[in-house]
Amino acid sequence: xxxxLDAYAGAAxxxxxxxxxxxxxxxxxxxxxxxxxxxxxCFDWTLGYLAPIFTAPLLQASAPPSASATLRILxxxxxxxxxxxxxGGFARAYPAFFLMALIPILFATFRYKLRGGSKLIxxxxxxxxxxxxxxxxxxxxxxxxxxxxxxxxxGLSLLVTHVMFAAIPPEPEPTPxxxxxxxxxxxxxxxxxxxxxVTGSYSFAYFGFDWSNVHTPLYIAVFMMQLGLxxxxxxxxxxxxxxxxxxxxxxxxxxxxxxxxxxAFVAILxxxxxxxxxxxxxxxxxxxxxxxxxxxxxxxxxGSAMVSFFDTEGDKITDRLGEIGMxxxxxVAALYLLEHLSRPDALPSRPRPSSRARxxxxx
Numbered sequence: 001x002x003x004x005l006d007a008y009a010g011a012a013x014x015x016x017x018x019x020x021x022x023x024x025x026x027x028x029x030x031x032x033x034x035x036x037x038x039x040x041x042c043f044d045w046t047l048g049y050l051a052p053i054f055t056a057p058l059l060q061a062s063a064p065p066s067a068s069a070t071l072r073i074l075x076x077x078x079x080x081x082x083x084x085x086x087x088g089g090f091a092r093a094y095p096a097f098f099l100m101a102l103i104p105i106l107f108a109t110f111r112y113k114l115r116g117g118s119k120l121i122x123x124x125x126x127x128x129x130x131x132x133x134x135x136x137x138x139x140x141x142x143x144x145x146x147x148x149x150x151x152x153x154x155g156l157s158l159l160v161t162h163v164m165f166a167a168i169p170p171e172p173e174p175t176p177x178x179x180x181x182x183x184x185x186x187x188x189x190x191x192x193x194x195x196x197x198v199t200g201s202y203s204f205a206y207f208g209f210d211w212s213n214v215h216t217p218l219y220i221a222v223f224m225m226q227l228g229l230x231x232x233x234x235x236x237x238x239x240x241x242x243x244x245x246x247x248x249x250x251x252x253x254x255x256x257x258x259x260x261x262x263x264a265f266v267a268i269l270x271x272x273x274x275x276x277x278x279x280x281x282x283x284x285x286x287x288x289x290x291x292x293x294x295x296x297x298x299x300x301x302x303g304s305a306m307v308s309f310f311d312t313e314g315d316k317i318t319d320r321l322g323e324i325g326m327x328x329x330x331x332v333a334a335l336y337l338l339e340h341l342s343r344p345d346a347l348p349s350r351p352r353p354s355s356r357a358r359x360x361x362x363x
Contacts, residue, residue: 020171021170021171022279022282022283022284023279024168024170024171025059025060025170025278025282026275026278026279026281026282027168027275027278028059028164028165028167028168028170029056029059029060029278029281029282030271030274030275030276030277030278030279031164031168031271031275032055032059032160032161032163032164033052033055033056033059033274033278033295033299034052034267034270034271034274034275035160035163035164036051036052036054036055036156036157036160037049037051037052037270037274037299037302037303038263038266038267038270039051039156039160040052040153040156040303041266041303041306042263045149045152046145046146046148046149047146047149047150047153047218048149048153048303049299049300049302049303049304050127050149050150050153051152051153051156051157051160052157052299052303053123053222053296053299053300054120054123054153054154054157055156055157055160055161056281056292056295056296057119057120057123058120058157058158058161059161059164059165060281060282062170063165063170064161064162064165065158065161070158070162073120073154073158074151074154074155074158076121076124077124077150077151077154078151080124080125080128081124081128081132081147081148081150081151082147083128084128084129084132084133084147085132085136085143085144085147087128087129087132087133088132088133088135088136088137088140088143089136089140089143091133091136091137091207092133092136092137092140095137095207098133098207099200099203099204099207102129102200102203103196103200105125105129106129106195106196106199106200107192107193107196109122109125109126109129110122110191110192110195110196110199110224111188111189111192113225114187114188114191114192115188119225122225123221123222123225124150124154126199126221126222126224126225127150127218127221128147128150130199130203130217130218130220130221131146131217131218131221132146132147134203134206134217135217137206137207194335194338194339195224195335197334197338198224198331198334198335198338199220199221199224201334202217202220202330203217213323215304215320215323216323216326216327218300219300219323219324219327219328220327220330220331222296222297222300223239223243223327223328223331223332224331238287238290239289239290239293239332240328240329240332241290242290242291242293242294242297243293243294243297243324243325243328244325244328245294246293246294246295246296246297246298246301247297247298247301247321247324247325249273249294249298250297250298250299250300250301250302250305250317251301251317251321253269253270253273253298253302254301254302254305254306254317255317256269257269257306270302273298274295274298277291277294277295277298278295281295297324300320300324301317301320301321301324304320305317305320
């Protein structure tokens, strides 16, 4: 007959198994993201810091993508980037027609995401539609480099993902995380329109004011991907805080790298910081999505500032922080405003007096 001691021992063993599974996920995620960052940094290709951003969601899955799924991801990336490279040439010649076509593309993408679509595919489409045409406005050669480098980054992230899952196989978790409830169709449509308006407004301003900063569209795409995961303006403000934290951590790490430009030091410090963030991401805590947002911003700020390992132009990190801060403020403020405008019941309203009070003059 089982006793209370047996029940306690069984619960303890379940907790130990869950802890081991979480630890392995954290190590796999932290080491994999660090490897992707270091490889891209050493080879110094265009937008190499996207590789760890692609690697993170792949390593958070319960298993690596199959051979057929890996091939489909590569083919999808190639097709998306080629499509938007040619779209970029069209946008360069006919910006007004591109902006008209942009709205249905963004709406369909965000609708797909809010209905539970692949985060990686959504991020690729957002990068394609937000980054490549904006870069093509400056230079078609640069747009080609950006499109091609996205394919290399995806290839590196897939390779690192398979290596990490082979090196650190996942353990079965006693209690799998509960599936997130899907939104209703009306809520999906409302959310997709809000995200479309926020993203499309920036694109209209980019072409209308003849801007040429090619990094800010990337930041907007990443932020909209993050905001597409949240439900409510409160969590959106939490993501803004996480972005600020990630940017400040990246700034501090960059200053340390400049003081000690040594590859071993870069690798060790990056691994320690990323492993700590990965532990929060895999913990299942309510702040886990915020830690994921902080990791993305950290990789963007640090990677975009370190164009070359021995490049110590200190103004680059402050430029990146300013750009990413303005993009985050715009995205979150616009989302907050549209959330409240689309929900009149969410705004504080003055209670109306009853009919009896109106007749008697009482308030």
